[in-house]
Amino acid sequence: MSLITLTKNLSIAAGLFRPALRLSRCLRPSTRQTHLDNVRFYRSLLPSGCLCFDVGANLGKKSEAMLEAGCRVVAFEPNPLVVPELRARCGHQSRWTLVQAGLGKNAAILTLYARQLHGHSSFAKDWGGGALLGAYHVPVVTLDAAVEAFGLPFYCKIDVEGWEPEVLSGLSQSVPLLSFEFHLTDREIAKTLSCLKYLANLGATHANAILGEGTVFCLPEWVSLDSFCQSFPDNLKRLFADGTTDCYGDIFVRNISLLPKK
Template sequence: MGISSFLGVVRSVVIYYNPVLMHRNQRLYSGLVQKGDLVFDVGAHVGTRARVLRRLGARVIAFEPQPVFARFLRWTLPRSVTLVEAALGQTESRAQMAVSRRHPTVSSLRDSLPDEARAMPGFEHVRWDGRAEVAVTTLDAMIARHGRPDYIKIDVEGYEAEVLSGLTQPVSLVSFEYLPGLPAPSAAVIDRLCALGAYTFNVVRGENAGFEWTDWQDAEALRAWLADQAPDSGSGDVYARLEPAPAATGAGPSQAA
């Protein structure tokens, strides 16, 4: 591991292994995830959310394609968390990831991200100075292997829609990162989720781990809210909850007397 990669890992550990932040996430997830639920943590990074979810009694499958972070997770995650050293996408393949050694949280399989980020506030000092060939699998393949998850958390720096393109069935709860300066990926994710099922949405700004709205909103309300966010307002997470199918109404067929 080079010095830049080492410093990148240390930086992420310092940022995310924050007891206050982890407590906030645990409080949020305790209202969303039940003991025994199956969770896919897509983009596990240093594993803080995987740890919180496992602490709540969930069965966690953590996906991390970056070799340096996969190695860190092999050493540090509880043995009860299953680690899959792969990215998720539309098909099973191999792909080239653009890596930022000093800011590894923004490493991505989205080829256009380094160019797009030049105009995004907060990315002025980020450089994608490395490449990594990573394995890619699909959500459908992982469901066939591990079971249908109750919750899929996705944080993959603009590649979220591609992750969901490998899913052909709705799941109860999905969350994905939104970047106000990069609206197209969020729009594509919303479209994909609406094609899979009847979802309502809520938002968590940044790392505050509290929902923006008391009542969950439809896709149009979410789109309008995202369009109103200034490019420098900071990222956050969108949560999509699958609504139950409406009960059948009306009387059954009449019977002759």
Template sequence: MRSAIGLARSLAIYYGNPLRQRALTRFYAGILKPGDLVFDIGAHVGNRTRALRRAGARVVALEPQAPFSTFLRRTLPRDVVLLEMAAGPQETVAQMAVSRLHPTVSSVKAGFADAALAAPGFEHVRWDAVQQVQVTTLDALIATHGMPAFIKIDVEGFELEVLQGLGEPVPQVAVEYLPGLPRMARDVIERLSALGHYRYNVVRGEEGRFLWPEWRDAAQADAWLAARSPDEKHGDLYARLDTPEA
């Protein structure tokens, strides 16, 4: 029953505003070309997967957590590749700490639940179950499906570990940032900087537009993250590989 309530809550949050979904589709259409390959790591209830597909992308979606994976298997379009697994630094089996009433904050990251309890917005969350999940790597996904134009990663604090399974730069990456846990996104910047020269921008919440008119370098993005108040709205940090054409 608690899992069913949690799924219903997530569906209401992510599908309750059709205008937001259309704005998200327009946003993705502005940063992708038709036919681009995209990895959606942490697909949850599939709102981003569906928006990416409507924008013309070919999508490989990863979601290990039941009941999300079951919902996606039954409802996603057949041309979306759904893998009921997580991504991480190596191929293995891991334990996911699950919040059945707030399943969007379930995480494979060790210690995430303890750290999040001290951050604003998590006061009422309880991680009350454990699920064993299969873990693959971004490199393994690339070997099977090809080089993606874009990787979206929303895995509740496990973003760095996901990127540790990537051995070469990809054109675009987006990771969730949590103002109450700024070190996580800043670690991502360090990891991406080790892979290539990236520039950064931000989307706050589900706004579907970039915050900055210009893309900023790693130091500027890091400084912006460090200056955030813990009670600010979360969002996504976008990284674009800096090429002569960018």
């Protein structure tokens, strides 16, 4: 266990995680700037007070930014290894709810493969890198069930490491705004296209994308979902720097008929 991990775990156990986090951001300005960029992005995108689903919340950095942007957040995270930090980061907020479950096509108990790189933990056994820390049997619910329990979110963020088609298969209605992670490998390109077509059938109308961990849309304007699909993946491949092998990011889709009228 690294010194950083040990220090973090001790701060969580002592109830000092958030003061330690503030200190860490003061000492490491780049991490503070990343957080501020996420908050700014969500403030520009989401109405204050709106309901958001954070599917695959991991350590809670996106949940934290959405909360700071004034949103209500329901976070879904099945990995028991990250829940202590997730709760320490966001659990003090009354506008935040944690559901310790994954999402999928049907309600079930599935095996989650937890990895040392927490962001690579997945229901897909062959996903990602890093040492496998354990396999956990965890509950899975559907997005439809989540909507029934909490209401229709304005925004649904999905980051589930190769499990996106299964998560979306559990949704039978359009939401105003939704994002999911993409990877430009041959296997994942086909998955991404299937997700886009599924969302189009639900009523999504327009798309845009963000490269990597950025907070700026890579297309100057939202384009029709049909046009985006026709040009994908070339429309995104050419935006990555020459030699970049880990080409990933988030695709955002929206249904303009469900957005607030300006």
